[in-house]
Amino acid sequence: MSQLPTDQLSSALRGELVVPNHPDYDRVRRVYNGMIDRRPALIARCRGVADVVQTVRFAREHGLPVAIRGGGHSVAGHGTCDGGVLVDLSLMRDVRVDPANHSVRVAGGATLADLDGDTQLFGLATPSGQVSMTGIAGLALNGGMGMLQRKYGLTCDNLLSADVVTADGQVVTAGPDSHPELFWALRGGGGNFGVVTSFEFRCHPVGPIILAGLVAYPVADAAEVLAFLRDFIADAPEELSADAIFQFAPPLDVIPEEHRGSRLIGIFLRYAGPPDRGLEVVRPVQEFGSPVLNFVYPMPYVAVQQMLDPLNPDGNLHYWTGEYLPELGSKQIDTLASYGADLPDRHSIIEVIPFNGAVTRVAADATAFSHREDSWLVHVLGQWTDPAETERCRSWVKQAGADLRAVGSGDTYLNLVTDDEEVDRVSAFWNDARLRRLARVKTQYDPDNTFRFNHNIQPAGDAGEGS
Known part of the structure; x- marks a missing residue:
């Protein structure tokens, strides 16, 4: 060099x-x-x-x-x-809110904390992820799941336009009426097509105060909790986000001493409507079973977006996978309960996310993001700090993924997977017709595959994708 x-x-x-x-x-x-x-x-x-x-x-x-x-x-x-x-792009973090048009322009290096901090000044929010340090770019380009998705869809569903530097060093703006195929591909096709230097998103009236918290149970109750959540969320208002989460109990005074440091299953609740209405909506969760933690209060939206930050600090060792389950029947629940009771490290987590509501009403071919079926997304988050534990923790995640695939669809969310999985998750995510369309866009904007460090889509003709 x-x-x-x-x-x-x-x-x-x-x-x-x-x-x-x-x-x-x-x-x-x-x-x-x-x-x-x-x-x-x-x-x-x-x-x-x-x-x-x-x-x-x-x-x-x-x-x-x-x-x-x-x-x-x-x-x-x-x-x-x-x-x-x-x-x-980490120095490019500008955020400009247009409250009159309910939109926001955000630079490609901005984090969710940057985005939420500015939009919440106007009581607005764009659907995004669950950890405030996450970059908006990678989240949005691969889909973008989070606590507003049942009501307002994925992050990519709210993209209005994007400024992109292409592989030949040109600057283009992709939107419905300008470079529409590139605009389609950016909504779920990942970082394959260029450097997105800014995004324009639609915003929605949310906050600045919402209802949120965690109702948690001993992990031995996991099967009953998952079955309850399955039935409860089917008819719950779409303002409600309710994810099941397996984790080790933190050493907090609000948790009984005998449960501190033990594995728990919680229902992570966030209600994006009026908090007083939210208290009525979440009451069945609070009254179910015998929770060891019942912590649900009105709090600032920006604080809610940071609630999982302490569980996800920079620098820890990670190996993840993600699986969609078309249903939560007895086989799926038993598999989840078994792995939730066997988390390999106090930093490891399994999250079970309802995938229903607004995300399933987007037409299948409207965006490159391909999964629009009513289902459950399981995020197996292997996380640890001791390098000596790497092989054990990684093997646990891989086995969990294989067992979940056996009772699932084989489909995944690409933001949750690494590049050394035993199956080709990229091809599994996009069907042949969609992959050919993405390959044609790749050929137009990056024919030499300059941008290859991603869940890569080969240009048409390079690996048989084009025809």
Whole structure:
């Protein structure tokens, strides 16, 4: 890499070019998942669209692949690479709310905390994820699930337009009337098609105070809790998000001492309508069984969005998988209860998310995101801190995934999977017709697969996708 004219690129940037001998290189190359240890040849810390253009053109001129980092939270490590150019958007975090039109323009490096902090000033929110440090870019491009999805759909369903730097260094705006095929592909097709430097999203009236909390039970009650949630959520108002979560009980005073540090199953509740109405909606959950924790209160939306942050700190070791279950019958419940009772580490979690409501009413071909069936998404989040535990914890996640696939659909949510799974999750997510359409878009905007550090879609003709 010493032969690359890095001074030329460095002088063209408003931001900073970080190379391997730079004193900040090891800090800047680090990502959320401590399992990922990659060494880009160049890291361009961009401060604007012009920096992105200069970096992409430089990479193209010198035949270098390009990785893109928004929030750096890709569990598969897609926000970095070995030997290529890393376009680091983490300094581009501007958020501009248009309260009159219920929309927001957010830069490609912004996190959910950045987005929510500004939209909530106006009592507005865009559907997004569940951990505030997550980058909006990776979340939205692969779909975007979170606590507003039953009422307002996925993050990608609320995308109005996007500014994209393509592989040839051009800047285009994708929307319904401009580059419509690219716009379709960006809503669920991942980071395959270019560097998205800004997103325009639709907002909805939510907050600033919502009802939220956790009702938790001993893990021995998991089968009964899951069956209750299945029946309860089927008719619950769509303002309600109610996910089952297996976790180790934290050492909190509100939890009886005999349950602290033990495995629990909780129902994580968030009601996006008026809190007083929410108290009536969630009462059946609070009255079910014998909970060891019943913590449900009105609180700021931005605080609710941060509730899972302590469970997901930067730098821990992660290996995840995700499976859609078409139903929660006895086989599915027994499988979940078995693994929930056997979490391998106090940091590991299983979340069981109802996938119904608004997300299932979007036409199957309206976006590249392909899963629109009423179902349950299971997120198996293997997380630990001791490298000596890596093989044991990773093997546990892989076996959980295999057993859930045996009672599920084999479909997944790509933001939850890594690149070394035993099955081809990319092909499994998109059917042949959809994959061919995505490959044609890839061919138009990135024919040489410059942007390959993602759940990759090959350009048409490279691997038989085009016809």
